[in-house]
Amino acid sequence: MSSQKTERLINLTLALLATKRYLTKSEIFKSVTGYSGTPETMERMFERDKDELRNMGVEIEVKGLDPLFEDDQGYLIRSETFQLSGNEFASDELLYLTMAANLWHDSALSNDSKAALLKIQSLSGPIEFNAFNSPVVRDNENSQMLATAFEAIEKCKKLSFKYNGNHRIVEPLGMFMRSGFWYLVAKDDKIVKSFKLVRIESRIAMDAGSFQKLEGFDLSSYLKRYSEEEIIQAEILVRKEQAYSLRSKYLVKEFDSEWDLMSIPYSYEPEMIEILLWHGQNIIVKNPQSLRNSIVSRLGEFING
Amino acid sequence: MVDNAAIRALRTMDLIPYILENPGVSISSLATKFSVTQKQIENDLQLIFMCGLPGYTPYELIDIVFEDGIVSVIDPQVLDKPRRFNKSELIVIALGLQILIEINKSNPVQLEKLQSLSRKISKLGSSNSITFNPVETKSVFLGQITKAISERKHLNIEYNSLIKDKKTNRVVDPQRIYFLNGNLYLSAFDLEVRSDRVFKVDLIEDCKIVDFKDHVNISEPAKSFEVVLDVRKSHRSFIERNSSIISASKELGDRFEVHIQISNLEWLKRSILSNAPGISITSPSLLANELLESANTVLALYQA
Numbered sequence: 001m002s003s004q005k006t007e008r009l010i011n012l013t014l015a016l017l018a019t020k021r022y023l024t025k026s027e028i029f030k031s032v033t034g035y036s037g038t039p040e041t042m043e044r045m046f047e048r049d050k051d052e053l054r055n056m057g058v059e060i061e062v063k064g065l066d067p068l069f070e071d072d073q074g075y076l077i078r079s080e081t082f083q084l085s086g087n088e089f090a091s092d093e094l095l096y097l098t099m100a101a102n103l104w105h106d107s108a109l110s111n112d113s114k115a116a117l118l119k120i121q122s123l124s125g126p127i128e129f130n131a132f133n134s135p136v137v138r139d140n141e142n143s144q145m146l147a148t149a150f151e152a153i154e155k156c157k158k159l160s161f162k163y164n165g166n167h168r169i170v171e172p173l174g175m176f177m178r179s180g181f182w183y184l185v186a187k188d189d190k191i192v193k194s195f196k197l198v199r200i201e202s203r204i205a206m207d208a209g210s211f212q213k214l215e216g217f218d219l220s221s222y223l224k225r226y227s228e229e230e231i232i233q234a235e236i237l238v239r240k241e242q243a244y245s246l247r248s249k250y251l252v253k254e255f256d257s258e259w260d261l262m263s264i265p266y267s268y269e270p271e272m273i274e275i276l277l278w279h280g281q282n283i284i285v286k287n288p289q290s291l292r293n294s295i296v297s298r299l300g301e302f303i304n305g
Numbered sequence: 306m307v308d309n310a311a312i313r314a315l316r317t318m319d320l321i322p323y324i325l326e327n328p329g330v331s332i333s334s335l336a337t338k339f340s341v342t343q344k345q346i347e348n349d350l351q352l353i354f355m356c357g358l359p360g361y362t363p364y365e366l367i368d369i370v371f372e373d374g375i376v377s378v379i380d381p382q383v384l385d386k387p388r389r390f391n392k393s394e395l396i397v398i399a400l401g402l403q404i405l406i407e408i409n410k411s412n413p414v415q416l417e418k419l420q421s422l423s424r425k426i427s428k429l430g431s432s433n434s435i436t437f438n439p440v441e442t443k444s445v446f447l448g449q450i451t452k453a454i455s456e457r458k459h460l461n462i463e464y465n466s467l468i469k470d471k472k473t474n475r476v477v478d479p480q481r482i483y484f485l486n487g488n489l490y491l492s493a494f495d496l497e498v499r500s501d502r503v504f505k506v507d508l509i510e511d512c513k514i515v516d517f518k519d520h521v522n523i524s525e526p527a528k529s530f531e532v533v534l535d536v537r538k539s540h541r542s543f544i545e546r547n548s549s550i551i552s553a554s555k556e557l558g559d560r561f562e563v564h565i566q567i568s569n570l571e572w573l574k575r576s577i578l579s580n581a582p583g584i585s586i587t588s589p590s591l592l593a594n595e596l597l598e599s600a601n602t603v604l605a606l607y608q609a
Contacts, residue, residue, distance in 0.1 A: 003352060009314035010356045017383045018358050031359035052311040057391055083386040093422050100401025101394075106483070109397050116394035118338060122322040122387035134451065135408070135482040135489065150393055153434050174434035177400070180486030181545070198545050219434050244465045244472050245508055277579040279470065281602045292607060299604045302582035303597055 005049075008034030012049055013058065017082060022063050022074020050075075058082065084123060094124040099134050106136045108143040108182075139180055145197060145204050149175060149184050152206050156213050159186065162202035163195055170195075171211040174219035185222060187214060192222065234272065235287040236262045242282035246275075259284075269294060316341070317349040321367060321384040328377040335376070350376065357382055389429075396435050399426050403436075408489065411445055446512040447482070450491055453514050454479045459496070463511040464504055468571045476515060477502070486546055529568040533587040536561045540583030543576070562587070574599065 015032045016023065025046060029035045035042045050060055059081040066072040079085075089097065097120050104113035121127065152159050152172045160169045170186035170193075177183070182197040192214075237259040238252060252260040266272035273295055276283050285292045316339060323338070324330055336343040350371055357366035368380035390398065402423040409415045453460045461476050477493035480501075484490070489506040531552070536543055537560050544554060544563060553564040567573050570592070577584050577596055586593040 003348075005310040006314045006317065007352055007356060009310055010318060010353065013314070013318065014356060014383055015359050033359075033361055052309075053314075056311050056315055058315075079383070082388060084389055086386060089422075089425075092418065093425075096402070096405065096419060096422055097398055100398050100405055103401040103404055103484075104397050109393075109400075112393040112397040114338075114340070116390060116397050118319065118323060119387040119390060119394070121338075122319070122326050125326040135404075135447075135484060137404070137484040139485075147393070150396065150435065154392055174436070176436045180484065180488070199541075219436055223436065242470055244470055245467050248465055248508070248510060274579040277581060277603070278467070278575050280575070280578055280599055281606060282470070284606050296604065296607050298581050299600050302578075302585065302600050303604065305585075 004034065008032070008045075009049055009053065012046075013053065013077065016060060016075055016077040017079060019076050022061075022065060022076050024065065024072060024074050028075070084119070086123070089123065091124070094120060095127055098124070098127055102134055103137050107139045108146045111143060111147070137180075139177075139182065145200065146175075146182060148204050148206060149182075149197070155206075156210050157206040158208035158211055159184075159204055159206060160208045161200045161204040163200055165201070169208045171214070173214060173217050174222070176219065176223060185219060192217070194226070231265050231267050232288065234264050234266060234285060234291055236264055236276070237284040237286055238262050238279075239282040243279045246279070261286075273298065313349065315388070317353050318384055319388060320346070320349060321353065321369075321378055321381045322387045324369065324376050325378045325381050325385060329375050332371070332374045332376065392430070395426060395429055399423065400435070402426060404484070408447055412448070446509055447489075447506065449512050449514060450479055450482060450506070454481065456514075459515045460493070461513045461515045462504070462509050465508040465510055467505070467508060468569065468575065472510065477504075482506070529566045532565050532567055532573065532589070532592065534563045534565060534577075535585045535587050536563050537583045540580055543580060543584060578603070 011032050011034055012028070015028065023031075025043070028046065029039075029042045035045060037045075054060060058077065061076050061078060063074050064072070065074045098117065101113050101116040101120060104110060105117075107113075149159065149172060151157070153174060157172075158169055159172050160167070162168070168188055170184075170188045172184055172186045173192065174185040175182060176185065176194075184195045184197060185192060186195060187193075236246075237255060238246060238261075239259060240257075246262065246264070250262050250264055252262045255261040264272070264275075269291065272291065276285060276295065277298075285295060320335065320339070324335070332343050332346050335346045339346065341349075350369060353367055354369060355366070359365070365382070366380075367378075367382050367384065369376060369378050371377075402419060406416065406419045406423060409419060450460065452458075459476055460479050461474070464473050464475060465471075466473050476496045478496060479491055479493045481492050482489065483492070491504045491506055491509070493502060493504060494500070495502040541561065544551065544561060547565070550565045550567055551563055552566050555562045565573075574592075574596055577586065578599060581600060586596060
């Protein structure tokens with residue numbers, strides 16, 4: 001049964017793809033192999049086939065052929081909506097596309113990466129490409145979660161999940177990756193927030209209905225606001241012959257026989273403290289006082305438990 | 306995998322342009338590429354053999370030959386080109402291109418080509434609601450590293466070791482490059498210590514290809530032991546970032562008890578101090594005391 005239906009779907013697609021003019025249903029029933037039975041049965045088969053192909057992203061065009069008869073409609077699939085064309089990408093572009101898709105080969109996006117690579121190789125043939133010498137991305141997310149979130153954004157479906165101990169139903173607007181982690185940008189109770197995907201504590205489900213796309217929302221300007229923070233310059237003493245990783249990034253001035261002076265810009269204090277404490281006793285913060293105080297209080301708390 | 310007829314029909318149609326561009330491909334390689342069994346590929350090919358354009362004379366059918374597990378297409382009919390990329394495939398490509406642009410900033414020729422390709426892909430309709438925030442990666446040596454990997458040559462690198470806080474010079478056998486948590490890493494076999502090492506690409510200060518033909522590939526497993534940590538919920542990013550070394554973790558109110566397997570103690574000590582007071586060592590106590598002492602030494606610098 002299922003083989004017959006698959007065969008019919010393929011033949012229908014091929015016929016609609018090959019035709020230069022719109023085919024009517026009766027032409028389809030007459031010429032495409034696989035349609036049989038009473039007119040009503042064939043009608044039902046065709047409607048179902050058409051819906052299934054459309055659900056898989058195949059664009060079937062419909063056009064009324066005779067304004068007087070609503071029934072007389074024609075169908076076709078435009079090659080440019082179905083297939084890539086042979087001269088769409090130059091050969092060096094195909095190589096870059098391969099590298100770009102291959103980057104995600106080890107990550108939560110590996111399924112889409114694999115599918116994209118197949119299509120690229122169906123254009124290019126075997127490409128001179130060694131997958132092992134090009135970089136890959138390793139991430140921490142699970143692919144099911146990412147796929148659900150992508151789909152919900154595209155289809156304007158609400159998402160429900162547990163985050164920070166609370167059950168949320170949000171309107172997903174976009175996603176971004178920062179420092180190797182995926183974030184979901186979504187409207188949660190009238191406020192647009194970011195959710196770190198690895199922190200989602202439950203399954204993520206598209207079970208809360210649809211929503212109206214937020215007018216005028218633009219992810220890149222949201223992210224710009226999100227990352228516009230004040231830059232502060234910290235004055236740091238660095239012990240001589242130490243902290244090489246910092247010395248390679250920032251200039252130093254001689255301070256005394258034991259220390260050098262360095263200026264490091266930062267915007268997010270916890271991150272700065274992490275960098276500085278990594279170097280332990282080889283670094284002292286001179287300024288600002290607030291950064292000094294935070295380090296002293298953190299260490300005090302650490303020592304006293 | 307449960308296949309419905311439409312999924313199978315599209316996969317079967319996808320086989321044709323692929324085989325056309327890769328003539329003489331084996332059934333087993335098709336099975337791997339299309340993530341189905343060899344049996345399924347054979348069934349799909351049998352099926353498409355019967356399909357074609359209305360009329361269905363031999364001239365209108367898709368024509369393929371398969372023999373001894375090898376396939377070629379003689380007449381693809383209209384299926385001579387792959388289907389267009391779907392939304393999520395375009396996202397994967399667009400994000401990948403953004404990364405390639407980022408790591409090729411020092412190469413103007415490639416950069417220009419990549420940027421024009423990226424514009425082309427976004428015109429094809431890759432979603433603008435998904436973006437990749439570029440990493441700050443200095444990667445002047447990326448070209449050299451990938452060249453050494455593909456030509457199977459060794460690299461002599463000058464490396465700013467974060468853990469030892471020293472500039473070191475090593476000869477390594479480079480294996481692969483990857484992004485993790487926003488940083489670019491090189492995984493390589495260090496010939497001197499005869500063990501696998503991971504290097505942050507932006508801490509490589511200098512890098513030369515050396516012409517060693519012989520390939521050393523014995524990795525000596527480093528000794529690892531268990532350390533139990535107390536991690537506050539506010540510091541759970543430590544757990545997220547280091548999931549590969551965590552053997553068990555338990556939620557205890559506002560904190561986690563985390564068991565890790567570790568061989569590099571210097572790294573652990575620096576990580577804990579830099580996260581103070583969010584993470585502390587529960588056991589072994591010797592290590593816990595050692596860390597308290599380091600914290601006291603740093604604190605004393607501020608109280609002097």
